[in-house]
């Protein structure tokens with residue numbers, strides 16, 4: 001029953017229930033508030049925080065108590081809301097959408113109503129019931145042959161109403177209209193690497209966030225909200241999504257973006273795609289390991305290391321005994337820092353045992369000696385020293401990198417470490433270095449990784465080490481995969497992230513965001529940019545066809561600002577998507593005409609007009625989008641057509657393309673500037689060819705077993721092995737310098753014997 005034409009008496013009855021539940025909720029809120037006030041200053045900070053969190057669970061006092069209800073064949077009815085509400089006798093008036101009992105609300109369909117007679121979705125303003133939409137499953141079953149494709153898919157008016165609602169710079173929850181296929185992903189098991197592959201606007205992000213909330217509710221015994229990490233591509237995206245989980249009652253979940261997935265460092269360094277590509281390769285991990293091992297060494301051109309006053313024989317250490325200790329410390333160390341500590345202890349103990357009984361070995365002297373053997377390093381110092389020295393790079397690269405590759409890695413070091421600027425791909429290397437230096441940091445019970453299609457192996461490794469056991473929700477779209485690590489399959493992501501649990505790749509196939517007319521334009525790129533990817537089926541028709549405005553090259557900026565200002569004047573939330581090449585021209589006109597706008601390079605979205613680059617546009621959405629000169633977007637990247645596909649799919653309503661060159665700059669079709677219409681799968685209005693809801697395809701990949709400990713061990717083994725090779729080279733130099741070749745074999749076997757004896761001791 002469409003909202004508005006619903007029986008007034010029925011609306012009034014529902015309102016009574018809403019009022020009843022609202023009063024119960026507010027009574028609970030008040031009594032909890034007074035209880036914490038009574039404890040007052042006596043409560044510890046932790047108790048107060050817990051009470052505050054509990055209070056926050058009630059949500060906003062204006063929030064509607066329920067999103068919907070369902071009536072069961074057995075005669076009972078359950079109201080479903082964002083949070084549970086009980087009356088004074090502890091009887092549930094509303095159940096949480098996350099409770100298992102709420103599952104039929106989301107899962108019932110005409111094929112399998114699951115005992116549900118009717119599903120009712122409320123149209124509310126605050127806690128006032130304006131109307132409702134009813135799905136009566138017996139009716140649907142009776143006219144199954146006449147159902148529209150939308151009805152078949154379970155897309156009702158409530159969904160369409162929600163999609164038409166205005167947008168802002170913050171993503172909203174979709175609790176009321178979660179689709180059955182989305183719900184299946186939201187509630188699928190915690191213990192897996194779940195990859196959700198879906199076209200633009202199919203709800204990947206929103207599903208990933210609701211899944212976090214659902215998992216926290218249903219696995220509260222093993223998973224706390226501080227135990228979950230959500231990783232997005234950049235700060236603008238993180239700001240866009242960060243209110244969703246608190247709105248669902250989960251306040252402690254950590255949000256990070258790729259720039260902050262490592263030790264704190266000033267980012268913003270630009271680099272070539274070639275350098276970014278090399279820095280993303282896994283062999284960089286070995287290069288860093290070797291480079292770090294090479295920092296641990298006995299000083300050159302001396303065989304004695306003083307640890308006290310110069311000339312004091314008792315406090316001077318000999319090269320062989322020190323190198324022996326270095327080897328031992330490296331072999332046993334879990335990290336560079338731990339090895340350094342062990343070495344410090346050895347120096348102190350060795351010197352103490354030699355000086356007069358009871359004498360103290362001065363700590364500064366030990367520290368100075370240690371620094372010569374095993375320098376203290378921060379990740380930033382280590383990488384700056386490495387990238388700033390061709391010799392260090394070549395020594396660490398060995399024969400695994402060509403000279404040309406090493407040249408790509410080299411850059412002049414800044415005078416001070418704090419002045420060094422880091423690129424996005426450097427962050428993963430800093431993180432790697434941090435782990436080698438200080439050991440593995442915080443780990444999480446569940447990680448959501450969004451826009452995962454672009455990550456390099458080193459970035460994936462950085463994500464993986466934050467996972468305690470291999471429980472992830474990975475979200476992405478191969479058709480939007482761009483940048484130096486653009487990929488066409490999820491295979492390497494599965495291989496990089498899997499540890500304890502199995503993996504599954506599940507598609508989302510309904511496109512919610514992009515209207516049919518706009519998607520018809522964008523979809524023409526797919527056969528050229530990502531032929532293996534299936535286009536989503538769009539769920540609605542938009543208010544207008546794309547507005548294609550051809551102008552002279554000199555007018556691109558002015559026409560863009562005109563189009564954006566017109567949209568903004570209509571109260572729409574606007575995004576201007578343009579390549580760097582056009583940015584200056586657009587900014588010049590925006591400033592000249594005094595148009596207020598937000599440059600998203602600052603890391604946030606404004607409330608009206610936003611200027612955004614095509615890469616940063618990933619994951620974002622606007623009510624109206626102005627795409628500037630498609631050819632420049634395509635030319636600016638090796639996967640430029642995919643980037644243009646991203647740009648064309650950011651709108652929920654209107655799209656204007658301001659262009660001088662072609663609208664679809666497809667190779668071989670340069671002259672075409674006004675594209676022919678294309679058929680895209682659309683559900684709106686089409687009559688039903690009986691089509692069951694597609695069962696998610698689950699591609700199980702072979703589960704790799706292993707534990708975090710096993711992984712750490714591998715890393716440390718690498719470190720130790722590299723150290724052993726370096727130490728052997730040093731010992732060999734020493735032997736070659738001091739013994740005749742005919743004695744070498746004897747020295748080696750004597751050395752092995754000596755080491756065995758010491759180990760037994």
Ligand SMILES: Nc1ncnc2c1ncn2[C@@H]1O[C@H](COP(=O)(O)OP(=O)(O)OP(=O)(O)O)[C@@H](O)[C@H]1O
Pocket residue numbers: 159162163172173174177178179182198199200201202203204205206207477480512513618619620621
């Ligand atoms: N079941 C639903 N009901 C209502 N709105 C929905 C539903 N699913 C998704 N949406 C809306 O569709 C839009 C796109 O969702 P989302 O950003 O999660 O898609 P995405 O697949 O991550 O897109 P992209 O590939 O561009 O990152 C959002 O406005 C979201 O609220």
